[in-house]
Amino acid sequence: MADEILIxxxxxxxxxxLALYLGRQGAHVRTASAGGEALALCGAKAPGILLxxxxxxxxxxxxxxxxxxxxxxxTYIVVITARENLDRAIAGLRQxxxxxxxxxxxxxxxxxxxxxxxxxxxxxRKAVRCSEELAEMNRARFFLKQLFDEVPCYISVQDKDFxxxxxxxxxxxxxxDKVAGFCYQLYKHRQSPCPDCPVASTFEDGKRHHTEEVxxxxxGEQYNVLTWTAPIWDEEGRITQVMEMSTNITQIRRLQDHxxxxxxMLGSMSHxxxxxxxxxxxxxxxxxQGIAKKDEARVRRxxxxxxxxxxxxxxxxxxxxxxAKSRDPQFQSVDADAFAADLAATVRPxxxxxxxxFEEDAGVDLGSLExxxxxxxxxxxxxxxxxxxxxxxxxTKAEHVVEYRAKSLGEDGVLFEISDNGVGMDQxxxxxxxxxxxxxxxxxxxxxxxxxxxxxxxxxxxxIEVESRPGEGARFRVIIPRRLPKSAAALAQGAEGPAATxx
Amino acid sequence: MSKKILVVDxxxxxxxxxxxxxxxxxxxTCSAEDANAGFEAAKKELPDLITLDxxxxxxxxxxxxxxMSQDKDLKNIPVIVISGLSGNQYAIPKAVxxxxxxxxxxxxxxxxxxxxxx
Numbered sequence: 158m159a160d161e162i163l164i165x166x167x168x169x170x171x172x173x174x175l176a177l178y179l180g181r182q183g184a185h186v187r188t189a190s191a192g193g194e195a196l197a198l199c200g201a202k203a204p205g206i207l208l209x210x211x212x213x214x215x216x217x218x219x220x221x222x223x224x225x226x227x228x229x230x231x232t233y234i235v236v237i238t239a240r241e242n243l244d245r246a247i248a249g250l251r252q253x254x255x256x257x258x259x260x261x262x263x264x265x266x267x268x269x270x271x272x273x274x275x276x277x278x279x280x281x282r283k284a285v286r287c288s289e290e291l292a293e294m295n296r297a298r299f300f301l302k303q304l305f306d307e308v309p310c311y312i313s314v315q316d317k318d319f320x321x322x323x324x325x326x327x328x329x330x331x332x333x334d335k336v337a338g339f340c341y342q343l344y345k346h347r348q349s350p351c352p353d354c355p356v357a358s359t360f361e362d363g364k365r366h367h368t369e370e371v372x373x374x375x376x377g378e379q380y381n382v383l384t385w386t387a388p389i390w391d392e393e394g395r396i397t398q399v400m401e402m403s404t405n406i407t408q409i410r411r412l413q414d415h416x417x418x419x420x421x422m423l424g425s426m427s428h429x430x431x432x433x434x435x436x437x438x439x440x441x442x443x444x445x446q447g448i449a450k451k452d453e454a455r456v457r458r459x460x461x462x463x464x465x466x467x468x469x470x471x472x473x474x475x476x477x478x479x480x481a482k483s484r485d486p487q488f489q490s491v492d493a494d495a496f497a498a499d500l501a502a503t504v505r506p507x508x509x510x511x512x513x514x515f516e517e518d519a520g521v522d523l524g525s526l527e528x529x530x531x532x533x534x535x536x537x538x539x540x541x542x543x544x545x546x547x548x549x550x551x552x553t554k555a556e557h558v559v560e561y562r563a564k565s566l567g568e569d570g571v572l573f574e575i576s577d578n579g580v581g582m583d584q585x586x587x588x589x590x591x592x593x594x595x596x597x598x599x600x601x602x603x604x605x606x607x608x609x610x611x612x613x614x615x616x617x618x619x620x621i622e623v624e625s626r627p628g629e630g631a632r633f634r635v636i637i638p639r640r641l642p643k644s645a646a647a648l649a650q651g652a653e654g655p656a657a658t659x660x
Numbered sequence: 661m662s663k664k665i666l667v668v669d670x671x672x673x674x675x676x677x678x679x680x681x682x683x684x685x686x687x688x689t690c691s692a693e694d695a696n697a698g699f700e701a702a703k704k705e706l707p708d709l710i711t712l713d714x715x716x717x718x719x720x721x722x723x724x725x726x727x728m729s730q731d732k733d734l735k736n737i738p739v740i741v742i743s744g745l746s747g748n749q750y751a752i753p754k755a756v757x758x759x760x761x762x763x764x765x766x767x768x769x770x771x772x773x774x775x776x777x778x
Contacts, residue, residue: 429744435674435761439676440673442680442765
């Protein structure tokens with residue numbers, strides 16, 4: 158691009174001669190012979206270079222040039238003046254001029270000055286462009302860093318030995334930020350690489366791989382994650398690292414499990430429900446007949462039947478509601494003496510009705526427990542009722558007894574021991590009894606009772622043990638600790654996260 | 661002499677219901693609470709009709725039916741299935757009828773009368 162040059166010289170002849178010289182070299186040249194004229198031309202179009210002689214009659218040329226430099230900072234000023242004016246010009250314009258030369262200026266000197274200006278100008282432009290690019294890159298880097306950190310997935314970058322060379326914020330939060338730790342240690346608490354590692358596959362074939370894994374956070378919680386890997390290449394196309402991105406799908410999996418078992422439950426339950434409805438029909442029929450025939454004994458029997466069926470249906474509906482989690486746990490301090498006595502009072506009539514002797518030894522200085530009394534009661538009543546039913550079922554013995562004992566274990570908690578001499582259980586029943594929908598009672602069981610009992614006890618940090626042999630009765634030992642486990646306490650405070658799902 | 665119906669069901673409330681209902685309608689009844697007892701009762705009482713539940717602890721209803729169909733005294737006794745299992749018509753194809761719990765007692769009575777011709 159041609160230089161835009163303005164020549165300011167009171168000596169028009171000198172100005173024109175210079176203009177001709179420079180014009181021949183391809184520059185666009187304008188000339189001015191007074192300060193006002195030069196200012197006007199600069200205002201119309203700022204020149205890239207101003208060749209000026211500050212010796213202007215009746216004007217302060219030095220001040221004028223300083224003013225021009227201030228108004229047009231991109232204009233480079235070269236002073237060409239008489240030798241005797243040179244020192245004054247240099248002194249006055251030190252910062253504002255590019256170079257100073259005395260008249261007559263040599264062609265080579267002038268060319269060098271113009272060339273240096275062009276180079277300086279190019280360098281400056283380049284520097285501006287570079288700093289703009291740098292700022293842009295910094296913004297982009299910040300943006301990428303933010304993406305990396307804020308993405309709602311676990312991201313880690315690993316080398317061939319599965320050492321982490323980078324990880325994002327979420328990863329550091331849940332799995333710690335040990336620099337150069339091993340993936341299998343941080344994710345799975347393993348001492349050696351996992352089999353079928355998708356990172357290893359990506360190192361091998363350069364393709365993306367995905368797996369579903371169960372990983373353990375540093376606080377010991379298990380998460381289901383969906384993991385994708387992608388290669389990271391260097392300039393020569395070698396895979397130097399692999400990125401691993403894992404999405405936490407624990408809540409989805411839990412919800413799925415919950416829905417699946419809810420569906421299973423409704424399916425398997427319908428059978429028990431049908432039996433109960435039929436028995437209820439029977440009770441109503443007996444009632445109708447009793448009233449029609451004025452048979453008071455029959456009416457009374459019908460009432461008993463309907464009452465029993467209503468109780469059963471009530472319990473079952475409560476079990477379903479429990480399972481469907483329509484009730485949040487209400488943890489509180491429970492007076493264990495009163496609690497143990499209430500349990501006995503609940504089961505006593507059932508035992509009497511079935512001709513089963515009920516031996517109690519409960520309610521002396523048991524202290525207090527942390528827990529949800531309704532849940533705990535439902536769990537223990539389930540076990541007690543099962544004991545009574547196991548006796549009622551058993552036709553081989555003349556006399557049946559259910560023993561119920563509650564005992565303090567000091568700081569460790571309270572032991573509830575329930576034993577019976579009823580039908581007992583074989584190994585299969587013993588092993589399966591706490592699983593969902595397993596019932597040994599045919600159409601009379603829903604398969605929910607022991608599952609819920611087990612669940613409630615575990616939720617309270619307690620344990621349940623069973624000893625039994627077919628024909629010889631059964632003994633249940635349930636220990637409820639004095640204090641709730643942390644996970645249950647957090648649940649009660651409505652803590653965030655999947656802990657709020659019961660199952 | 662009135663015809664005799666054997667009720668096989670593991671739920672005593674339902675046994676009570678069915679036996680009362682049949683008695684009220686002029687039939688003699690006997691009952692059993694599982695498949696084994698059902699077989700013994702059938703041998704002893706030789707009923708004119710059996711109502712059979714399918715899902716009981718111990719031996720299963722269909723097994724009882726198979727056992728009876730191999731017994732010359734019992735194989736021609738008509739069976740009405742009364743069960744809560746869905747799709748129960750496939751369990752015992754030769755049954756006179758299959759009723760689902762909770763059943764309609766007028767339907768049951770009609771079936772019994774047609775089967776026993778009284």
